[in-house]
Amino acid sequence: MTVADYRLEASWSPVEGSFGRFTFTLFNLSAKTLSGFTLAYTSLTRVADKHVAEGATLKRRVANFHEYSPPEGLTIKPGGSWQFTVEGLTNGPKHVTSGIKSAYLTLADGRHVPVSFGDLMLAGVERGELPELLPKGEVTEPFSLLPWPLFLSLRPDDMPPVALYPAAGSSAKNIRAVEKVLALYQRLFPADNVPFTLQPVQGGRQIRFKGESSIMEAAYELRFTAQEIILGTDDAAGLLYGLISLAQLLHGARHDPETFQFPVFGTIADQPRYTWRGCHLDVSRQFYPVPDIKRLIDILAWNKLNIFHWHLTDDEAWRLEIKAYPELTEIGAKRGPDEVLLPQLGDGAEPRSGFYNQEDVRGVVAHAGMLRVEVVPEIDIPGHSSAALLSLLQLVDGQEAPDGYRSVQGYPNNALNPAVEFTYEFLGKVFDEMLPLFPSxxxxxxxxxxxxxxxxASPLCRTLMEREKLAGTAELQSYFLRRIKAMLAERGKKLAGWNEVSQGGGVDREGTLLMAWEKPDVGIELAGEGYDIVMTPGQAYYLDMAQAEDWGEPGASWAGFTPPEKTYAYEAEGELPEELRERMRGIQACIWGENFVSRAYFNRLVFPRLPAIAEAAWTPCLRKDWLRFAAIVRMWPTL
Incomplete structure (x- = not known):
């Protein structure tokens, strides 16, 4: 890796009556004098329209992209620096990740060159060590199962079996299930000894499979004897989860034999608490290649989660190939200094692109299906649609002012227009191509x-509002979403959405599933209005939230900070009145990409909170135990 010729450092200091001041210093580490340049960086802490910059001029800002010009005639000699300050920020930074996420210079000859950078410094404060987020943990029963089962009565063995294997005469279906979990384990723990073999092994123990028509969907029973293990199930999901539990038991007994053991006698009877046990991943802001997506799905299956919510489009990029509109990925999946979509969080001097072609999607969906994980795709509309709007200008009302409104993230005019009839033709073709890809x-x-x-400010929308007697943005959105729901219903699909779908009159409750993200009270309101809901409040289940107040802790802060113990202890069902609980389908973790510019930050923020949510999705409240969880989750896989 080459060393950049330039480096940008930033610090923040509080200023009474405002969101504080940024101080930027650009260092010239090259052997040549620098002049005639502009500096661009991306940051979640944006500069407002009304601001005061000393020593620089803000040329343009689009969402998180900022570009500055130095004072006219400025030169920076080798080893020299240029410093400027900015007051007038849109929010006050709370953590090191609130600062620069990428930077580059545009030189006088038009070339773009990279600029190295560091985390945001808090003026006068040393960053210090990151806090320890997990206690050592302790167990009262020496078995490594996560999520913890509904019922367990086991006697431990002094020595774990060498491996587990299907009993003679096992069906091809059951042997294939063993092979699936064996392959899953090898992908997650490639350096470990395998938990299963397909033939008898000395020192091992056989698994005998038994049909159990009396147990519920996705449930399983395990009965341990000195000679064999009997796995009882009634469906493929229960079979998978029972085998994963056996792999987990053996994994713990091998990795931490001082704490965990494998059972020799006893019973496990287990079933999921909720039918929707989900994890969302935003791939628009940060692109994850297919191997990463498949590994995340492997991790979901290991934790007995069954929904992968794939957030495929947003303002920052459109990531799904649509053959009817190749512009969506030719233009809308690429960001860079000279591209239609400017650099955003993590993009620098070189253009970056990434999308999933339809063969990629088929592979991901097949991989997930093998592990009983349903892939639910998201095309985020009508808002968060800058990438689509900039790729297909036919979607725009040409008479509307180009900066008539801005999103909370700073994007101008980023919502598909309900009065542009091409919008519905476009989405119809998008849905038609999605149908054979996603069986969800x-x-x-x-x-x-x-x-x-x-x-x-759209003349077309003003006409639509008058014709349909609509008042304001919320009712326009409701009009749009009712049409979208009908289009999905014609194609045999149901509509899922975020909680704002209910605004302005909402949509028909039948066949609609809404995710309550803003706060728990929203979920109660939605259930009271007759919507089925999934609880995913930012205050507990958004995994981009920082885990501690410490300045050095990475993450966002709009919903406060969420240490793993808070995530683990949170009970979404407890917020709902008893009469509304049947409306709650389950819970979901959300992984939003703004702060995940490195794998280290991803793993720091997502784990162990994702397994904590998995346990809440599977295990009844009274069966949860924070210290037991802390002891087990240390052995669990990360991305």
Missing amino acids: EYIHIGGDEVPHGSWL
């Missing part, structure tokens, strides 16, 4: 964060 019951259409005042 639902297609998630977003519906969140449409800016207040959207479309009100």
Whole structure:
């Protein structure tokens, strides 16, 4: 890796009556004098329209992209630096990740060159060590199972078996199930001894499979004797989960034999608490290649999660190949200094692109299906649609002012226009191509964060509002989403969306699933209005939230900070009145990509909170135990 010729460092200091001041210093580490340049960086802490910059001029800002010009005639000699300050920020930074996420210079000859950078410094404060987020943990029963089962009565053995293997005469279906979990284990723990073999092995123990028609969907029973293990199930999901539990038991007994043992006698009877046990991943802001997606799905299966919510489009990029509109990925999946989509979080001097072609999607869906994980795709509309709007200009009302409104993230005019009829033709073709790719019951259409005042400066929308007697943005969105719901229903799909789908009159409750993200009270309101819900409040289940107040802890802060113990202890069901609980389908973790510019940050923020949510999704409240969880989760896989 080469050393950059330039480095940008930033610090923040509080200023009474405002969100504080940024101080930027650009160092010239090259052997040549620098002049005639501009500096660009991306940051979640944005500079407001009304700001005061000393020593520089803000040329342009689009969402998180900022570009500055130095004072006219400025030169920076080798070893020299240029410093400037900015007051007038849109929010006050709380953590090191609130600062620069990428930077580059545009030189006088038009070339773009990389600039190295560091985390945001808090003026006068040493960053210090990151806090320890997990206690050592302790167990009262020496078995490594996560999520913890509904019922367990076991006697431990002094020595774990060498391996487990299917009994003679096992069906091809059951042998294939063993092979699936064996392959899963080898992908997650490639350096470990395998938990299963397909033939008898000395020192091993056989698994005998038994049909159990009396147990519920996805449930399983394990009965341990000195000679064999009997696995009882009634469906493929229960078979998979029972085998994963056996692999987990053996994994713990091998990795920490001082704490964990394998059972010699006893019973496990287990079943999931909720039918929707989900994890969302935003691939628009940060792109994850297919191997990463498949590994995350492996981790979901290991934790007995069964929904992968794939957030495929947003303002920052459109990541799904649509053959009818190749522009969506030719333009909308690429960001860079000279591209239609400017650099955003983590993009620098070189353009970056990435999308999933339809063969990629088929592979991911097949991989997930093998592990009983349903892939629910999200096309985020009508808001968060900058990438689509910039790729297909036919979607725009040409008479609307180009900066008539801005999203909370700073994007101008980023919502599909309900009065542009091509919008529905476009989405119809998108849905038609998605249908054979995604066999899921639902297609998630977003519906969140449409800016207040959207479309009100559009002549086409003013005409639509008059014709349909619609008042304001919320009712325009409701009109749009009712049409989208009908389009999905015609194609045999149900609509899922974020909680704002209910605004302005919402959509028909039948066949609609809404995700309550803003706060728990929203879920109660939605259930009271007759919507089926999934609880995913940012205050507990958003895995981009920082885990401690410490400045050095990475992550966002709009929903406060969420240490793993808080995530683990949170009980979404406890917020709901008893009469509304049947409306709650389950819970979901959300991984939003703004702060995940490195694998280290991803693993720091997502784990162990993702397994904590998995346990809440599977295990009844009274069966949870924080210290037991802390002891087990240390052995669990990360990305």
